[in-house]
Amino acid sequence: MKTEKISILIGITVSALFMWFGFHYFKYVDTPAIQRPYSPFLEGIEVLDLRFNDIKYKLRPPSQSQAPVALIAIDDASVREIGRFPWSREMVAEMTDNLLKLGAKSVSFDVIFAEPETSNPQADTAFAKVIADNPDRIVLGTFSENLIDFQPHQDLCVAEAFLATGGDQLVKINPSFAIDEETHAIDDLNWAPLFTTLFQTIQEREQNDLLKSLGKKSPEELSTFQKNNLKARQSLALFEYCKTWLTKHDIFLSPENIAQVETLYHDVVAEAPDLKNLKFEDLRSRIRKAYKTHPIPQYGEWTPNTLELQTPANYTSSFIAQLDADGYVRRYPLFFRSGHKLGTSFIPSMALQSFLLSGPYRAELKMATAKDGEKSLEQFNIYDTSKEPEIKIASYPVDGSGQLLINYYGRQMSLPYVSAKELFNDETTVKVTTSVMNQESKQLVIETKEYDKKEFFKDRSLIVGATAVGLYDLRNTPLEANYPGPELHLTMLANLFDKHFLKQWNQEAQWLPVVLFVGGTALAVAWALLGSLSSLLGFVIFILALGALDLWLFIKNNLLVHSFLIYACAFAGFGAIQVFKYFTEEKKKKELKSTFSKYVSPAVVDELLKDAANLKLGGRRERMTAFFSDVRGFTTISEKLPPEELSRVLNLYLTPMTDIVFKNSGTLDKYMGDAIMAFFGAPVKDPHHAAHACRCALESLVKLKELQKEFSDKGLPHIDIGIGINTGEMSVGNMGSNIVQNYTVMGDSVNLASRLEGINKEYGTRIVISEFTYNDVKEAFTAREIDRVRVKGKLEPVRIFELVCEGAAKDKTAELMASFQMGYDLYHQKRFAEAKEVFEKAQTNWGAEEPVSQLYIERCQEYLDSPPPPDWDGVYVMKTK
Structure with a gap:
């Protein structure tokens, strides 16, 4: 599966997880605190959410x-x-x-x-x-x-405990505050006599315990502080009892008290037809099951x-x-x-x-009761009671x-x-x-x-x-x-x-999880398909845009959205995709580094890995320069040396020559025995590939002289080399089978470079370049045209040049090149006698062996003895590869 597809799948997975979590989280925060399940994790996320929203308060x-x-x-x-x-x-x-x-x-x-x-x-x-x-x-x-967070049915007890501890003075008939709530039939029963009896017993017990601990006989003997302490203890004891009311811990349901207490309970339900004939355990069960947790916070004492x-x-x-x-x-x-x-x-x-x-105003709290008895807050309205009839103002x-x-x-x-x-x-x-x-x-x-x-x-x-x-x-x-x-x-x-309230989106619990999934998936697709820099830029733009929208909703519309999970989903999705891409790219880079370190210098490998565009595996068409170097007469040398000595000679020769290829940004294609095949211009694109190849050839000759002296000192065979260079269109990439591949170049331009390496034998030269290479480097290198040849397998002739030096030729070399060029021009004008004299003079003045001039002296003599046909074009046809 491609990296992009896996990245999209990762993004979708992250979004799906956030959606799943979002449904749970938003249901949690949408539930009244008193009705929430205990969850330290969800509470921790809520704290992060709240603190994140605090930023909006500070920015407003x-x-x-x-x-x-x-x-x-x-x-x-x-x-x-x-x-x-x-x-x-x-x-x-x-x-x-x-x-x-x-x-x-x-x-x-x-x-x-x-x-x-x-x-x-x-x-x-x-x-x-x-x-x-x-x-x-x-x-x-x-x-x-x-x-207090008691069991729902214990609200009956709490209500009576509240009244018994001064609540009747705190809450009086309040015409300005009304509750519209459906009551249960059990609520309408008169529970006061029952709880008055139970509470009196509890308060007397607390009083006796305190008097006993203080060594007092009656409350009158207590100090003001002790009386206040007794009052507080009695109040607390009532609410503590309510926590156990009608549970197995209810002290009044113990075997020694149950008979007396059952009568009190049956007195309460005597006027309720569907309750009065129930056994006490059934009545107790009916009361416990009749109630659900009330959403409004409840306090005692x-x-x-x-x-x-x-x-x-x-x-x-x-x-x-x-x-x-x-x-x-x-x-x-x-x-x-x-x-x-x-x-x-x-x-x-x-x-x-x-x-x-x-106002005067009246507030009305309207509670809704579901079929299962679950209560929820439906509306809270304010009415102006100065109007007739009163009107709702908010x-x-x-x-x-x-x-x-x-x-x-x-x-x-x-x-x-x-x-x-x-x-x-x-x-x-x-x-x-x-x-x-x-x-x-x-x-x-x-x-x-x-x-x-x-x-x-x-x-x-x-x-x-x-x-x-x-x-x-x-x-x-x-x-x-x-x-x-x-x-x-x-x-x-x-x-x-x-009347300028902050409000929350009332559909948050239903829709925000969907937003998390849809939005997260869309972003994942974008981040998976974009490059690293584009993804980062898109991510930053998205966060800034989301922040601007979030802040606008808060400032202009007073809408506070629980947006923390949206940001978290974006960060998690983006991070997961980028981590995957990072490790995937790192793996690819390691593979590429392992592969290309065999072909190019470490510096080129590093440059290659900076941008994947430098490499297109599978082959691409590029204009490049091919380079072939071969040791002359190596077969004869190898026959004279034992295998281990031959291996040492090759290592001594190939190692420095390969270093020179790498030094000049070349790529080693392969060793073919004593021959080196290299190319310039890939995998990293190089606009100066021809110049780098020519410089590599000249430096190879300099190194050759050093090796010749070293070999002579060690008693090793004398070696010489020939180099062929051609520039042109060729196919470069990983070639081979599904099992074994090699990063190499192919094409006619590569074959021509190989032919040019062999041509050195014909002309007695060391470096031969094609006219295509010469056209690229002629401003920086000096070369002399030595022939026009038609290599085997080709119809079109090619002008070939001997590479002389980098920069302009100096002194005697420049003079001799000018003399050779004169003879070369006469030769192609069919003025063979004049050309022969010029070549002979050039060979004499060279002061050293000049095989190219010697070759043309022999050709001129042949044409003098046997003139060429009238349509002769001066092209030499190679008979061998």
């Missing part, structure tokens, strides 16, 4: 809200001026009363008043009076750190305000901060619950309750747990801050710190300005909370660490006013 430009909200900040300045916090309730009462008189729509407390002010009992009374005078404008706060303050208050809200798996705050729950008893179990968040009082994009993504306006102090100390003076103005948009930098800049108190506070929804660093109400957010907790509630409150 800040915005400014005009919502009528403000934070009354118990800040460091206030603590320094007024004193350590908590302050006296009289001061809180004074501050609250001042705000309400200034026209504030509502005052909500991100502070809990859990203990009476013992040093000044009248302080609580003063604050309680302010609350009682303004019950529809004050929202008290509560919290719980006890997130809510901390109420002191009874004196809680009693006159109409509204109490939760200021719990919901943390994601990595401890950051990105989501805001609009409501919580403790059990699911309609009207008494559901607690609105501080931001929601504050907003509802600004439908909020809450998730399955009733949470909204917090649409942060920027870093802290993006919304108005008023230091609490500003409310304890008689000034008519108030200093307000907030962020304003700098028109030049397009950034929010923190500024403090003075406003008229009445104008500023009129119709504002206010939240009172601690921002002083020493009070430690600080949270981690996508924009910054140490973000004041109260500003989380203020930000969501502003979001509710602005």
Whole structure:
């Protein structure tokens, strides 16, 4: 299978794996936290996803809200001026009363008043009076750190435990917050008498255990601290019991208690026709199977305000901060619950309750119940109750747990801050710190300005909370660490006013896995077919384009997509394909290096492997130069030497001659006994292949002289060589069978080079090149034309040249070449007598053996004795190969 096909298959496989994982992951993140299966791996991926999305928050430009909200900040300045916090309730009462008189729509407390002010009992009374005078404008706060994940049926027990531990004061009839949920018949039964009896028994046991451990006889003997401790222990014990209710660990279902308890249960179901006649075990099983996990987070042991303050208050809200798996705050729950008893179990968040009082508005949470009893959040709507009939003003994009993504306006102090100390003076103005948009930098800049108190506070929804660093109400957010907790509630409150929500794609779980597969496959095909550089460029462009789209959706459309897996799929697919290609190419390179290191120098091999285009296996048509070198009379030499000595002679000769071929960018084709066949211009293309071949030939002759002396000194036979060079079109590539192949050249141009090597014997020369080679090198090398020949098997004559030197000939050599050329021209003009005289003079003046001139002297004499025919063209026909 080709590399491209395997690469595409790898890409498709990676995309398919991401699609499979995507279905599981998006189903996981789309499931309310309370209903999710425990999975550290999926949770870890979610953390990466969340942190990746945090980049979008940081890249988004800040915005400014005009919502009528403000934070009354118990800040460091206030603590320094007024004193350590908590302050006296009289001061809180004074501050609250001042705000309400200034026209504030509502005052909500991100502070809990859990203990009476013992040093000044009248302080609580003063604050309680302010609350009682303004019950529809004050929202008290509560919290719980006890997130509970019990079995679904145990919500019945939790609801009663919540009421028994002060929940009846926290959750009062709230006309502004309604739950539309289908109840089960079992919900409508009166469970209070049963649980009152069970809870009394549990509380008495806790009381007796504590009295015994302290050596006390009655609760009256306990100190205030010990009484508070007993109350906390009793509260915790009720919720701990609920964790075991109707399970094998239920203490009231032990053999010694079961008879008495069965009667209590049958009293509860006495009015239910389909339950009253069931045996207790069947009733227990029916109750356990009737319920499914509720999607809204559930807490136990809510901390109420002191009874004196809680009693006159109409509204109490939760200021719990919901943390994601990595401890950051990105989501805001609009409501919580403790059990699911309609009207008494559901607690609105501080931001929601504050907003509802600004209307007046009414919130309606609509729950859906599937056939199998599974509950899900269907809608969350806000209605304006000042209209008749009331009208829906918004439908909020809450998730399955009733949470909204917090649409942060920027870093802290993006919304108005008023230091609490500003409310304890008689000034008519108030200093307000907030962020304003700098028109030049397009950034929010923190500024403090003075406003008229009445104008500023009129119709504002206010939240009172601690921002002083020493009070430690600080949270981690996508924009910054140490973000004041109260500003989380203020930000969501502003979001509710602005109706400008972040939202998630509600079809994400269904479609994003498909996007992963389709998109990943398309990219895999592109990356598989493109080269490495093009793939990398395409990958970078894709990531940048995806990032731009992702950021555009977030900034312009407030759509937060879980895009981490898309990027991860792209990186994984691209990486897998590139790794495969890398190792495949490395394997090919090793094979090629092993193959070509036999033919060319290491430098040429490295150059070849830089670009696969240098090599086209299987043969290609190229204009190149073929080179043949042969030792003269080697057969005679070999007959005189024993085999081992002959092998040594060949090694001494072939090694340096091959090095010269490699040095001049040549490729060794093969050794044919004593002969060397090489070519220039492949596998790496070389525009100067003819020049490199000629230089190789001249350097070979220089090396030959050294070898001749070396052989003479060692008593080895004298050797001489002949070289033939031709340039032309030839086929180059891996030739042979499926079993054995050889990288070689073929064609008429190669055969001509071989003939030219043999021609040296006829002319007594050492290097003969063709006219085709000469035409390529004549500007850089000197050669003399020595004949026009028609080699065996060819019809067209070829001009042949003896290669003399690189560069221009000098001194005597230049003169002799000019003299030879004169005789050569006379010869072809059929002026044989004149030509003979010139050749004889040239041979005499050469001062050494000049076999070419001698050859032409003999030819001239032959034609003088026997003139050639009239159509003689001066071409010599070779009789042998």
